[in-house]
Amino acid sequence: MTTSAPVLLITGASRGIGAATARLAAARGWDVAINYARDAAAAEAVAADVRAAGRRAITVAADVADEAAVLAMFNRVDAELGPLAGLVNNAGIVAMKARLDEMDVARWQRMWAVNLTGSFLCAREAVRRMSTRHGGSGGAIVNLGSVAARIGSPAMYVDYAASKGAVDTFTIGLAQELAAEGIRVNAVRPGIIDTDIHADSGDRHRPQAAAAVIPMGRPGTADEIAAAVLWLLSAEASYTTGAIVDVAGAR
Ligand code: NAP
Numbered sequence: 384m385t386t387s388a389p390v391l392l393i394t395g396a397s398r399g400i401g402a403a404t405a406r407l408a409a410a411r412g413w414d415v416a417i418n419y420a421r422d423a424a425a426a427e428a429v430a431a432d433v434r435a436a437g438r439r440a441i442t443v444a445a446d447v448a449d450e451a452a453v454l455a456m457f458n459r460v461d462a463e464l465g466p467l468a469g470l471v472n473n474a475g476i477v478a479m480k481a482r483l484d485e486m487d488v489a490r491w492q493r494m495w496a497v498n499l500t501g502s503f504l505c506a507r508e509a510v511r512r513m514s515t516r517h518g519g520s521g522g523a524i525v526n527l528g529s530v531a532a533r534i535g536s537p538a539m540y541v542d543y544a545a546s547k548g549a550v551d552t553f554t555i556g557l558a559q560e561l562a563a564e565g566i567r568v569n570a571v572r573p574g575i576i577d578t579d580i581h582a583d584s585g586d587r588h589r590p591q592a593a594a595a596v597i598p599m600g601r602p603g604t605a606d607e608i609a610a611a612v613l614w615l616l617s618a619e620a621s622y623t624t625g626a627i628v629d630v631a632g633a634r
Contacts, residue, residue: 388438390464391616392416392457394447394505395474397426399578400527403605404471404612405429409436411613416460417442418474439464447474447501448493457508466519469616470509472502472526472550477543477584491542498546499553502526506557506568514564521565523616526554527608528572530631540584547572551627558625567624569615574631576603599632 391408395401397419405415406429415433417440419426426442433440441463445452460467476497478490506524513522531544532551551570558568575597581589590602611630614620 387465388412388414389468390414390416390460390466391469391471392418392460392467392505392509393471393473394418394501395420396429396471397422397442398429399580400573400576400605400608400612401471401473402429403609404473405440406432406436407606407609407613408616409433409438409440411617412438413469413616414439414464416440416456416464418445418447418456420444420446420474446497447505448496450504453501453504453508457505457512461512467509467512468520468522470505470522470524471612471616472505472524474501475527475529475547475580477540477580480539480584480586482538483541486542494542494546498543499549502550502553506553510561510564510566513566514561516564519565522567523620524557524566524568525612525615526550526568526570527612528554528570528627530572530574530629530634532572534634554627555625562624567615567620569620569623569625570627571608571611571615572627572629572631573608574603574629574634576605576608578605597632597634599634601632603630603632 391413396405396417430440443456445456513519528550529547532548536544554570577590
């Protein structure tokens, strides 16, 4: 029989870094809520792996940029898994490779909506549940930033890079805001990781093609990012908050 475990919500966990984080979380003893946007079958496959590891899992469809959907998602986690102990703000999007003078406002609005409003909304709901100020038992939040925040991604997607710069700033400020309320807030900044996200910039083979500009000579794997996320969520990181951890092969 599965005994109760701390509950972790991971946004965008149907594939890529989020899915790897869900699988590793189960191995480390977390029950997992697997959020996704479109691909229910992929999310269910991740949930099956979590259950095979002996942990509880639910899948929850919600666009993280949609407030009503996010509120409903957190209510389902409360009802079906119990009190939240961790949040991984992983859902994020890029857009087609472009220069600034080729971009339109609709693209930026969607980028800010998913990468920023989505992270803010999910963090707000997590804080309302986990903060000792609200009667909660504390917890941990990990945001997925990107080394794009310090590189700037010229002629590729400066809008994405800027959104991830804001994720860094959000992490620093929220960590201080919550430090005395039992909640640690940290970020992992991946370098170029071998996931499907690169197809959305029009360059599916970017991880392999970019190997030459990565000092370690290869792209990272989703499992290598998941390992850093799970450490930041763990009690081993009990004095680590407001940290931004680059996992990027020295890029
Ligand atoms: P990915 O393979 O494209 O997967 C994205 C995940 O997010 C999917 O599960 C997708 O669900 C979900 N998603 C997309 N839009 C969503 C929305 N509006 N609401 C809820 N879920 C949504 O991405 P990844 O490469 O694993 O990246 C994960 C995070 O790491 C992102 O924040 C990304 O910016 C960051 N990152 C990635 C890299 C890299 O090289 N891969 C580098 C630096 C930072 P569906 O499939 O169901 O739509």
